[in-house]
Amino acid sequence: MSTETRSTAPPAPTRTARALNFLYRALIAELRVYSSIGRAIARRPAVPRGGTGIAYHQPVMTILIIFIVLSAVEIPILDLIVHPWPAVRIPILILGIWGLTWMIGLLCAMLMRPHAVGPDGIRIRSGLELDVAVSWNDIASVAIAKRVDEPKQPRITATEEGAEYAERMQDETNIEIELERPVTIRLPGLQPKGGHHEVIRIRLWADDPRAFLAAARPFLIAAD
Template identity: 75%
Template sequence: MTAQLQTTAPRPTPIARILNFLHRAWIAELRVYSSIARAIARRPAIPHGGTGIGYHRPVLTVLFIFIGLSALEIPILDLIVHPWPVARITLLVLGIWGVTWMVGLLCAMIMRPHSVAPEGVRVRSGLEVDVPIDWDDIASIAIDRRVDEPKRPRVTESEYAERMQDETNIEIELERFVAIRLPGLAPKGGTHQVDRIRLWADDPRAFLDAARPFLTAP
């Protein structure tokens, strides 16, 4: 597609920003615990008849390091503030919550993979991002590894890119402009009209193999 569809949205008010932040924080908190529960039950969020494709491999080591350091920090701080019970209990609660949150984030990345299913593709990332795309809207899917500039927005013009460490390796060309919704408020979040989607898959060949039967179906 060569045409581009531009949309504008009014700048959100400070109250709207605060309410949106609180809502997103609450949803993220719930998904931390639901993701841990899914990991314990070994029930990833993959639609019936679908295939899950992970995207967490590039950051797995970093997440394990952060979890280990956060867990190690708890007894060290406890020894430092041992004479002050209020500070000790407060830091203990915060420390346990922090480790739990990091474990939940790791579980979310593993238990909420990209999915290729009979109803379409779902592009996911962490605790929040979940973008469904119907097969009727997909023209083609190809392996195409690209590295973008750091801190590049997810949506640029009519392209949405869900990167992992600034990289993508799957490109989905759409038949037409499709509305997608991202977490947060406009301009970075909210609804966007796109005709191309790029994402990172740990195994791009498996992603393509899972999608091929749906793309070639009559």
């Protein structure tokens, strides 16, 4: 007699849910662009009091700067080309300035929203959206462990011990956080790539892994 196997996977999001989620994420990203520029002007990185910010932007910094320079050069060139046609010139000028502002905001977000190691735990960040917080009570150890994964691997992958979350920079991570127990984290977007996931290990990239470890060590000792 055959038994029916029930799937525990969450139902796929509807088209309406996907559209609303896209609009919400676009709005958050747009707001973060301007808030990050404001933080850069005020020189106020998003690091908690008593914490340390650890950068992760070094591998992509050159590419971002090249895109910003090209976007800035493109605006006057296109404006010169379409100058005789105001109906075309004005929308292109607005789009060009908006695109340049967005690229500058993305760069500022990477500079002003670093990984944060503070009294409450570790916050893993990336760009405009990602902000995953893990408390010291859930962290068993933090170690330097460089790994290079296959391209286009998902952030959440299955291992023998449980699910693993990896926030890579150009397919690489160099910090490994072992958790005391499975911990639920929330990633931007909807299931299966986003949403809530229960993980047992976290990997991430830090420009200075030794500084990351040095910042975490006093809190790990205190937690013990």
